Amino acid sequence: MRCIRVANKVTLKQIAQEVGLSPASVSLVLNNRPCRISEENRRRIKEVAKREHYIPNQIARSLVTRQSKTFGLIVPNIESRFFSSLAKNLEQRCRAQGYALFITNSDGSPENDLDLVNLLVTRGVDGLFLVVEDDDSDNGALADELLRLPTPYVMVDRVVDELDCNKVLFDHEQGGYMATRYLLDQGHRRIACIVNAAKSVTGRKRLAGYRRALDEAGVALDPALVLESEYYIASAYAAAEGVLASDATAVFASSDNIALGLLKRLHEAGLRIPVDYSVVSYDNSAADALFESALTSVDQNVAELAEHAIGLMMRQLADPAADPIEILLTPHLEVQGSVALHRE
Numbered sequence: 001m002r003c004i005r006v007a008n009k010v011t012l013k014q015i016a017q018e019v020g021l022s023p024a025s026v027s028l029v030l031n032n033r034p035c036r037i038s039e040e041n042r043r044r045i046k047e048v049a050k051r052e053h054y055i056p057n058q059i060a061r062s063l064v065t066r067q068s069k070t071f072g073l074i075v076p077n078i079e080s081r082f083f084s085s086l087a088k089n090l091e092q093r094c095r096a097q098g099y100a101l102f103i104t105n106s107d108g109s110p111e112n113d114l115d116l117v118n119l120l121v122t123r124g125v126d127g128l129f130l131v132v133e134d135d136d137s138d139n140g141a142l143a144d145e146l147l148r149l150p151t152p153y154v155m156v157d158r159v160v161d162e163l164d165c166n167k168v169l170f171d172h173e174q175g176g177y178m179a180t181r182y183l184l185d186q187g188h189r190r191i192a193c194i195v196n197a198a199k200s201v202t203g204r205k206r207l208a209g210y211r212r213a214l215d216e217a218g219v220a221l222d223p224a225l226v227l228e229s230e231y232y233i234a235s236a237y238a239a240a241e242g243v244l245a246s247d248a249t250a251v252f253a254s255s256d257n258i259a260l261g262l263l264k265r266l267h268e269a270g271l272r273i274p275v276d277y278s279v280v281s282y283d284n285s286a287a288d289a290l291f292e293s294a295l296t297s298v299d300q301n302v303a304e305l306a307e308h309a310i311g312l313m314m315r316q317l318a319d320p321a322a323d324p325i326e327i328l329l330t331p332h333l334e335v336q337g338s339v340a341l342h343r344e
Contacts, residue, residue, distance in 0.1 A: 010052040019044045030054070070100045071313065072120030073129045076108040076158075081256070081285040082302065083131065086157070089306035090129060097314060099126070108133050114142050121151050127313045128153040132160060135199040152316040156309045158202065159326075166312040168305060168327040172202050175298040175331040176209025179252045179280040182296070182333055184217045187342035188250035188278060192225040192243050194236055194262060195254040206254045206282065229258050236261025243277070244269060249342050250278040256285050259295060274340035284334050294336035304329060 012030075016023040021041060028035035029045045037045075048054075071094050075083040087103050094101040102120060106112035110133050120128060130146075130153055132139060139160050146153065146163060155167040183191050193210045196203035207226070214221055225248055229239035236258040243251055243262065253259035259281035266277060273279050273293050284299035308327050315322060 068124040070125045071127045072102045072125040074116045075131045078105040085302045093310040132158050154312045166324045168308040170300045170329045172205035173209040176206035177213045178333050180210045180213035183250045190248045192248040192251045194227045194229045233261040240265035253281045256283040273338050278339040293338045295338045296336045298331050299334040300331050
């Protein structure tokens, strides 16, 4: 029978005894803190720590430095491709700065947002990244809590307009404009818009961009071509009946899930993209889920969003008195094969 030896955890005191220095000196070196210790002794301390597989006690370190080296992230739907990509990109950047990231999911509930803020703060995180719920729910309680919060925070992608804090988000109105403008430039005039405008602040911004593009082109808005859908495939599938009942030649689907619901219904009707309908989507996250032509889509660079979010957080930690900044990022249109030139 094979025996496995389990090594005892080495302590600072044991390392100190081997190198002939005090535990305090060893602690300063291993925590990379300023101290008057020769390079030779620094080298010896690190060699012994490496050889003995020394693992720092993060709780004890936090008591000394008053930093947990952790951040918290709250997202409304971790199953969303966009938010899972944001979590991945943000975690990588936090780790590069020496921080671990706690990722939590609010299920799109303002009450859960508030509970998770309190949970993460009581766990001692050094900062919070918040993606709040996007609907018309009352965020008053959350806003009041954030106003009193001693912990630095950055609002990402979705924000509470009334709060004067660090924010980074994409220009959704401009994204809706870009999608519709591209369809207009390809000769389309009867352009349907499937959008979550009833419940989503983001959806209303994208709809405003759609309206602006039509207005600039001198195309009258037809309310019958504005079709309401939640951000779910089943809801968009039902809304697609309005497209089939109209004389639209093109569709602006204001999220990739909405686009997938639309495409499912068109496929069932034996209709093809872009032969029968031209389609522009939003988010550029569903291309690998389609059997159709790849979707032309408004792309939001998640890596750029995460880079600015961590930048704002590190700036706030370095200078808590610095004035808050709001960064508005511009999306871009990723042109694929889902739009055809339309001739009257």
